Amino acid sequence: MDNNKTTANNKVNKQKSSKEKKDSKSEKIPDNLKLLFLEKMYTIRKFEEKVKELFSLGLIRGSTHVYIGEEAVAVGACSALASDDYIVSTHRGHGHCIAKGAELRPMMAELLGKETGCCKGKGGSMHIADFDKGILGAVGIVGAGLPIAVGAALSSKYLNNGKITISFFGDGASNQGTFHECLNLASIWKLPIIFVCENNCYAITVPASYSTSCTNIADRAPGYNIEGIITDGSDVEKVYIAVKKAVDNVKNGSRTVLIEAKTYRYEGHWIGDPQVYRSKEEIDYWKTKDPINNYKKKLINEKIITENSYTLMTDKVDKLIEDAVEFAKNSKFLSADKALDDIYTSNDFMFRS
Amino acid sequence: MDKVTTYSEAIRDALDEEMSIDNKIILMGEDIGLQGGVFGTSRGLYEKYGASRVMDTPISENSFVGAAIGAALTGLRPVVEIMYIDFITLAMDQIVNQAAKIKYMFGGKAKVPIVIRTQGGGGKGNASHHSQSLEVFFCHIPGLKVVMPSTPYDAKGLLKSSIRDDNAIIFIEHKLLYNITGSIPDSNYTIPLGKADIKKEGEDISVVSISYMVNKALSAAASLEDEGISPEVIDLRSLYPLDIDTIISSVKKTNHLLIVHESCSRAGTGAYILKEVLPDIFDYLDSPPVILGGLDSPIPYSYVLESAIIPSEEKIVNTIKKIMHNLIKNK
Ligand SMILES: Cc1ncc(C[n+]2csc(CCOP(=O)(O)OP(=O)(O)O)c2C)c(N)n1
């Protein structure tokens, strides 16, 4: 296997299309939205750091994938949606949920497996969902979310309710048949859906440069007669602008778009991953692009925040996360006699008197 | 007033009636539009309801089944057609990992009202990729219901109930049934899922069956009556929910049980049914319960070989005679 590590340094700047440059200038983002971007990204980072800690304490079990390093993608993309628009998430879904407005308490309680969790402790990290917030769920099968997202978009089109769906998936998922089938379906049926590929350079240990037949996943879009756009997934504003434009276009009846956000996960694929597949230099390079630190600096330069106001914000968020953890810890597990509830809409199906 | 229709028309009528009262129902599948489905089960519906409700899909089973699931999650009630059950394996991820589990893994806060109609079974020389009986795959998955009608009357009533049900349903038709006729009432009727139907009453042995095998069991029963053996033929109509009560009370009367099914016997339908009823019938049995299933083989092309794999009327007759004969010997 040719683990070409250097190519994992997605050279976004070189790939940036001229279109994108023009758009990022034309869109003026209001200050309060910028503040929200920063706060949401920070919330995701802190939430995930807490998740790691609780995992190492044994309070969170199973497969848990954290989103640290990729925060700008979820926040930029979900901020371009209305609250009743839909997203379909992935196995790395905590960030998407927070960005789409899920509450921290039921999320943390879900990760701890408690009955107050958003799925009563039946879903856990890989099936986190909040239907009231338009979060149609995370999926544990790589690539399985795309068809569901296509279906949500199909129903929005049929019901003519104006809702948009974002389908999140990784670089690895773009090698599943569902990716290709769904780009085709969305294209022929002209569905109100935006495909957001989070290219974090790896599928567990396998680099996208090895597993994927093209340099950019966005290059696959033209074969389905849809537009493919590359954006800098470390820059929340660029993601927001790209997705916002796609949302507006799709609402106005243009074809769907595949947006590839070049990003990177700072942590291992799972907690305790020895990470034999990448170098410290590579990680360090991507940390210079940290979506939160850099954005903080930018907002200080733009005089939208000060060190002081930033600290006030982080203190507030830290407290909210502590509160969510306390809430989760103090909640009960759903009792074992409820294990067979929720399989069918009514449980009384076997006819035995 | 009753009217005589084919099984395929009965399916079509059920779809039509339900679509006419609920515009959340859409149909998705390959060649179901202008063509009306390769078995004619949606004939005329494209003309009546248009392309937005009768959607021809590309050959992307996993993704269009997944799309139907996503649509069901967000307010529609899709009825999907998989042309041959053999192709459903392409969509197993979406059926098994998504449709069946979404309600559960999201803590009961979502539902997937979807019907996946498909067609299975052998007998026409379609060979190994177009003749299988895969129902037991789905019986194994909590969260799915498995419905298999054997008559036009049942097909219509059960399909209407399936469409109205809020769960994910695998509705399996049989290719040899599409052209059989039967009389069905003009009135609007439904048949609840999970109620077996005694297709022929009898005293001597309970023959439990489903789908096309019910027809074979009925012919076998008719010829046995001439020889003084009176089988009771139970059509389960659905494998899940399973009407355990009807089987138990029949066996309490007849004291003998034969389960006949077309799918392979290994880890099969018969074993599943027996496990559900055995504790309740054990004390009433005068002979060991017998399972007559398909032989454990892919379905071959040749008539001779195919007929050897799938239980025949003759095999059913002989099996019943053997059960009754052993009994006479043991007395
Ligand atoms: C169908 C399937 N195959 C394999 C896996 C195991 N697996 C879990 S995550 C993952 C990598 C996914 O990579 P990508 O889509 O790039 O997402 P990322 O983890 O990088 O966010 C794999 C192979 C799975 N969950 N589902």
Ligand SMILES: [Mg+2]
């Ligand atoms: Mg990846």
